Amino acid sequence: MDWQRDSSAASTSAARVPVTGAWREGDPVADRRFVDLGSLRLESGRELPRVRVAYETWGEPNAARDNAVLVLHALTGDAHVVGAAGPGQPTAGWWPELVGPGLAIDTDRWWVIAPNVLGGCQGTTGPASVAPDGAEWGSRFPRLTIRDQVAAQAGLADALGIERFAAVVGGSMGGMHALEWGVGMPERVARVGVLAAPPATSPDQLARNSLQLEAVRLDPRFADGDYYDAESGPWRGLALARRMAMLEYRSGTELDERFGREWQSALDPHTAGGRYAVESYLDFHGNRFTRRFDANSYLVLTEAMNSHDVARGRGALAEAVARVRATTLVLGITSDRYFPLEGQRRLAAALPNGLDGHEPTIVDSPFGHDAFLLDVEAVGAAVTRLLAA
Numbered sequence: 001m002d003w004q005r006d007s008s009a010a011s012t013s014a015a016r017v018p019v020t021g022a023w024r025e026g027d028p029v030a031d032r033r034f035v036d037l038g039s040l041r042l043e044s045g046r047e048l049p050r051v052r053v054a055y056e057t058w059g060e061p062n063a064a065r066d067n068a069v070l071v072l073h074a075l076t077g078d079a080h081v082v083g084a085a086g087p088g089q090p091t092a093g094w095w096p097e098l099v100g101p102g103l104a105i106d107t108d109r110w111w112v113i114a115p116n117v118l119g120g121c122q123g124t125t126g127p128a129s130v131a132p133d134g135a136e137w138g139s140r141f142p143r144l145t146i147r148d149q150v151a152a153q154a155g156l157a158d159a160l161g162i163e164r165f166a167a168v169v170g171g172s173m174g175g176m177h178a179l180e181w182g183v184g185m186p187e188r189v190a191r192v193g194v195l196a197a198p199p200a201t202s203p204d205q206l207a208r209n210s211l212q213l214e215a216v217r218l219d220p221r222f223a224d225g226d227y228y229d230a231e232s233g234p235w236r237g238l239a240l241a242r243r244m245a246m247l248e249y250r251s252g253t254e255l256d257e258r259f260g261r262e263w264q265s266a267l268d269p270h271t272a273g274g275r276y277a278v279e280s281y282l283d284f285h286g287n288r289f290t291r292r293f294d295a296n297s298y299l300v301l302t303e304a305m306n307s308h309d310v311a312r313g314r315g316a317l318a319e320a321v322a323r324v325r326a327t328t329l330v331l332g333i334t335s336d337r338y339f340p341l342e343g344q345r346r347l348a349a350a351l352p353n354g355l356d357g358h359e360p361t362i363v364d365s366p367f368g369h370d371a372f373l374l375d376v377e378a379v380g381a382a383v384t385r386l387l388a389a
């Protein structure tokens with residue numbers, strides 16, 4: 001099997017890991033476009049100046065511009081929903097099986113727009129961006145909420161002349177954004193797709209996220225967030241956070257069945273210091289992640305996810321979501337241990353115009369939370385139904 005190779009050399013080589021995996025001004029990217037929004041007033045009351053949103057599009061707007069579909073990425077995704085990796089674009093598209101001609105989000109009919117999230121590190125303003133004083137924001141970058149990020153997305157919609165989206169669809173953190181669109185701007189969206197996201201980040205999730213945050217902050221190279229001029233960044237802490245995150249994203253059953261108790265190399269883990277295959281898998285993902293992501297962004301985005309509570313300041317959950325006018329798909333995954341199905345059940349029960357009444361659409365998958373990226377047939381079928389509604 002091709003994964004039966006030892007990635008230990010890559011995982012321990014500090015010299016080969018960049019200080020930050022953030023996109024930097026001037027880095028080439030083929031399909032990415034930008035909109036400058038000026039300053040954005042945050043929920044905290046702070047003004048974030050010079051906000052720029054990076055985005056990609058597929059398909060064409062119709063004359064009324066009412067065929068726009070907003071597709072929103074998860075925590076470590078970006079605007080590149082479809083397409084190859086290339087210079088300035090570290091990953092291939094994350095939903096190529098869902099977006100395109102004849103696919104669930106059919107680009108012959110819909111004008112698809114995907115922004116990179118506020119606080120991110122792939123072109124939209126984030127902690128690695130240059131502040132008005134000419135230095136990276138670093139530790140000075142403000143805390144953001146899911147609602148702040150949605151406000152930036154609304155700024156992009158305004159700039160593109162979109163009054164109302166035919167649909168806003170997102171997975172995981174993108175699902176939190178989609179839900180906020182439905183509740184916060186009900187007149188601006190006809191359909192909402194909330195995939196593998198909860199109505200609020202639960203205390204259990206907050207607790208587990210806190211371990212990841214601490215893993216990054218404890219790395220001496222983190223330097224309180226001001227590491228951009230250093231020779232080496234907080235890659236160890238970031239890789240450890242990613243290892244923890246992978247355990248949220250994949251199910252225990254999958255890991256058990258996929259890796260068993262296999263060893264990664266010829267060395268016996270019990271007597272000769274070798275590693276188990278599953279350890280090597282986490283090591284590989286932790287290591288790869290540090291090459292494409294920025295540690296400060298990871299903190300800002302995780303804290304934004306922690307802020308998520310669609311009912312915050314809006315009464316009880318049922319009261320908050322009663323504002324939604326859109327037809328709403330709430331999709332949950334049976335093996336999701338990050339945002340368990342129970343959350344989607346509560347959300348669907350409270351929503352007024354559910355695609356499947358007051359029940360979530362359930363994807364029975366062994367892949368855990370990441371099934372919204374991997375189980376493309378079932379997820380595509382649900383999104384197709386939403387767009388036909």
Ligand SMILES: CC(=O)SCCNC(=O)CCNC(=O)[C@H](O)C(C)(C)COP(=O)(O)OP(=O)(O)OC[C@H]1O[C@@H](n2cnc3c(N)ncnc32)[C@H](O)[C@@H]1OP(=O)(O)O
Nearest residue numbers: 002003007073074075076077094277278280281284370373
């Ligand atoms: C919406 C968006 O947010 S996400 C943007 C893209 N998402 C991500 O990058 C998130 C992190 N990654 C993931 O969550 C997953 O990799 C997904 C969902 C993208 C894809 O999942 P899968 O197809 O199941 O890939 P999987 O997790 O098995 O990883 C495959 C890689 O692990 C490597 N690997 C597998 N087992 C081992 C092992 N024992 N030791 C070392 N490496 C291993 C494989 O060689 C492969 O490497 P390659 O990608 O260079 O070919």
Ligand SMILES: N[C@@H](CCO)C(=O)O
Nearest residue numbers: 074075076077172249
């Ligand atoms: N694999 C996804 C999971 C978070 O939803 C990501 O890294 O963004």
